[in-house]
Amino acid sequence: MTGRAVLRGAKRAALYAAAAVFTVFAVFPFYWMLLTAFKQNRDLYVGATNLQHVPWIFNDPPTLDHVRLLFFGTPYLVWVKNTALVGLAVVAITLVVAVPAGYSLARLAGRWGERLGIGIFLTYLVPPTLLFIPFARVISLLGLQNKLGALVLVYPTFTIPFCTWLMMGFFRSVPRDLEEQAMIDGYSRLAVIGKVVLPLAVPGMLTVVIFAFTLVLQEFVYALTFISQVERMTLSLGVPVALVRGDVFYWGSLMAACLITSVPIAVVYSSFIDRFIAGLTAGAIKG
Amino acid sequence: MSSGPQAQVTLAPPAPAFGRQTLADRESVLGPLMLAPALVYVILLVGVPFVLAILLSFSSATAGSLDFNWVGLRNFTRLLSDPQFHRALGNTLRFMLVSQVLVMVLAVTAAHVLDAAFVGKRVVRSLLLLPWAAPVALASMAWVWIFDSTFSVVNWTLKVLGLLPGWLYWFGEPGLATVAIVTVHVWRMFPFATVIVLAGMSAIPQDIREAAVVDGAGFFRRLFHVNLPMLLPVVTVAVLFGVVFTATDFSVVWLLTRGGPYNSTHVLATLAFQRGILGANLGEGAAVALFLLPVLLVAAVVMLRLARRAEVGT
Numbered sequence: 027m028t029g030r031a032v033l034r035g036a037k038r039a040a041l042y043a044a045a046a047v048f049t050v051f052a053v054f055p056f057y058w059m060l061l062t063a064f065k066q067n068r069d070l071y072v073g074a075t076n077l078q079h080v081p082w083i084f085n086d087p088p089t090l091d092h093v094r095l096l097f098f099g100t101p102y103l104v105w106v107k108n109t110a111l112v113g114l115a116v117v118a119i120t121l122v123v124a125v126p127a128g129y130s131l132a133r134l135a136g137r138w139g140e141r142l143g144i145g146i147f148l149t150y151l152v153p154p155t156l157l158f159i160p161f162a163r164v165i166s167l168l169g170l171q172n173k174l175g176a177l178v179l180v181y182p183t184f185t186i187p188f189c190t191w192l193m194m195g196f197f198r199s200v201p202r203d204l205e206e207q208a209m210i211d212g213y214s215r216l217a218v219i220g221k222v223v224l225p226l227a228v229p230g231m232l233t234v235v236i237f238a239f240t241l242v243l244q245e246f247v248y249a250l251t252f253i254s255q256v257e258r259m260t261l262s263l264g265v266p267v268a269l270v271r272g273d274v275f276y277w278g279s280l281m282a283a284c285l286i287t288s289v290p291i292a293v294v295y296s297s298f299i300d301r302f303i304a305g306l307t308a309g310a311i312k313g
Numbered sequence: 314m315s316s317g318p319q320a321q322v323t324l325a326p327p328a329p330a331f332g333r334q335t336l337a338d339r340e341s342v343l344g345p346l347m348l349a350p351a352l353v354y355v356i357l358l359v360g361v362p363f364v365l366a367i368l369l370s371f372s373s374a375t376a377g378s379l380d381f382n383w384v385g386l387r388n389f390t391r392l393l394s395d396p397q398f399h400r401a402l403g404n405t406l407r408f409m410l411v412s413q414v415l416v417m418v419l420a421v422t423a424a425h426v427l428d429a430a431f432v433g434k435r436v437v438r439s440l441l442l443l444p445w446a447a448p449v450a451l452a453s454m455a456w457v458w459i460f461d462s463t464f465s466v467v468n469w470t471l472k473v474l475g476l477l478p479g480w481l482y483w484f485g486e487p488g489l490a491t492v493a494i495v496t497v498h499v500w501r502m503f504p505f506a507t508v509i510v511l512a513g514m515s516a517i518p519q520d521i522r523e524a525a526v527v528d529g530a531g532f533f534r535r536l537f538h539v540n541l542p543m544l545l546p547v548v549t550v551a552v553l554f555g556v557v558f559t560a561t562d563f564s565v566v567w568l569l570t571r572g573g574p575y576n577s578t579h580v581l582a583t584l585a586f587q588r589g590i591l592g593a594n595l596g597e598g599a600a601v602a603l604f605l606l607p608v609l610l611v612a613a614v615v616m617l618r619l620a621r622r623a624e625v626g627t
Contacts, residue, residue: 038431041426041429041431042431044422044423044426045426045427045431045433045434045437048419048423048426048437048441049437049440049441051500052440052441052442052443052444052500052504053440053443055444055452055455055456055459055500056443056447056455058455058458058459058466059455062458070464071464072464073463073464074463074464074465074466074468074469074472075472075480077469077472077473081464081466081469082466082470122350123350123351123354124351126347126348126350126351127347127348127350127351127352129347130343130344130345130346130347130348131348133344134340134343134344134347134348135344135345135348136344139344142348142352144616144617144620146351146352146355147616148613148616148617149355149359149360151557151609151612151613151616152359152363152609153557153561153605153609154561154563155561155562155563155581155582155585155602155605156363156366156561156602156603156605156606156609157359157362157363157366158586158589158590158602159366159369159585159589159590159595159598159599159602160362160363160365160366160369160599161362162376162589162590162595163365163369163374163376163379163595164362164365166376167379179358180358182354182358183354183355183358183359186351186354186355187355187359190351215340215343216343240446243448244448244449244450246448246449246450246563246564247563247564247582247586250567250586251586251590261448261451262448262449262450262451263450265450265451265454266450266451266453266454266568275458277458280454280458281454281455281458283451284447284451284452284454284455287448287451288443288446288447288448288451288452289443289447291446291447291448292442292443292446292447293439293446295442295445295446296439296442296443296446299442299445299446299508300508300512303508303509303512304512
């Protein structure tokens, strides 16, 4: 009996230990951003050969200097503005295009709707790394280099396929009876969509907004290819590429930027992740 | 699924006749109309550039001019005898395979941990998701700083533990740079894979699991004979996306090493960028990037088979 209790105890301990190891591995870089962002320079830039100086904690009181420099001494706020502009435009385009397409595939397109839906989703697998070279030529033909318009044009290529797929799944989960009842009551299909379906689809559209926006925030390759002017950069390009003086990174401000940008996105994103996963695994998990 | 609407139609008369004829009701028109913008966007801005990528790879196009000279297979034959390209191709496969094996081992383990009931499970789960949700370019910069040659906290910790006799120049030595890159890939992908596997585990019927326990199957027996076989489709999806994301990744390698030291850690994506954009040789860059195609084709085929399975299953 006691032997069994010991075994149970050991199992619990192993479980907690494993959970702790995974969590530490996942969180460590964010902790490191936090430390770096608020450490004074004399606490920050101590070579790792100095074994007496423990880098894992604040040895001097934390400071806001790096954050102040980030906001008032670097183009960070310009990048925030650019990102917001591109994000809003891309989200708007994505909603306007993907929501009707999702509904059409779910309800109106019949048997071939399924195939087309999968076809559109497969384009999500065509990566930016394959397309940035032809796009470089297209963008220069259109005269869009160093313009945010280039990003607004190109980013929907990955938000539309994914969000169409997401909305298709969402509309499928709306009971057909509701729509049919409304049509029996004399509403046209279009009126049904406006009066019955769209109000029910608000959570789905909210998911689309979140994902389109975070996908925009995540994107790096296209931005690097099309934009070289510092004032035209977005956050995910400007922070890693342009927060340097000569060859020297401002690590304090850089990590502050990473922290301030990543954590809110990560929090919002993880609250929506289950839908994202449900979209990706639609074929592999049954009911 | 298909019997519902017909049954309804026979029961109830259609909507009033005057409404029937308008566009708003003609589903054969409405359907394609609502789908058209998405299709046009995808065809014009994914399909056409994709074809253009293939065309460019057979040309000597440069970024500076708009000339388009057909050179046949010259870009490809040149690449096949280029040691830097061989290295990049090998690295792409190596980084992908090593990181995916590690990711799946970690993810299956982490999913089993998260599947068990314990205090703080929700908190752990949301913390685990941070690496996947954070913008990859910014997260990569945190790792650049963690592996900094002078200030690396990894080196400090190893030194203090007495495990490091010399010094590790993470981005100065090909082997170490590879370790750094794979670490970041694993860090970024394992939470994503964990969530997918976890979703699959919660779909395994509880009675099957209980039956295995009742029959006296031990942990490993249950893992290898019950859980993993039932998880296979979902693990396939996790591996599939992991493979696509790591094989086509550009940001991590570019920000960590720029392909260095001595061009030893280039992958196809970064080499394509270096040749095509920085070197302005669009044709050769396109040819390099096209070698990603087999990976994507395999991924697409597997996706289609899974989708077919779902179609048959429901």
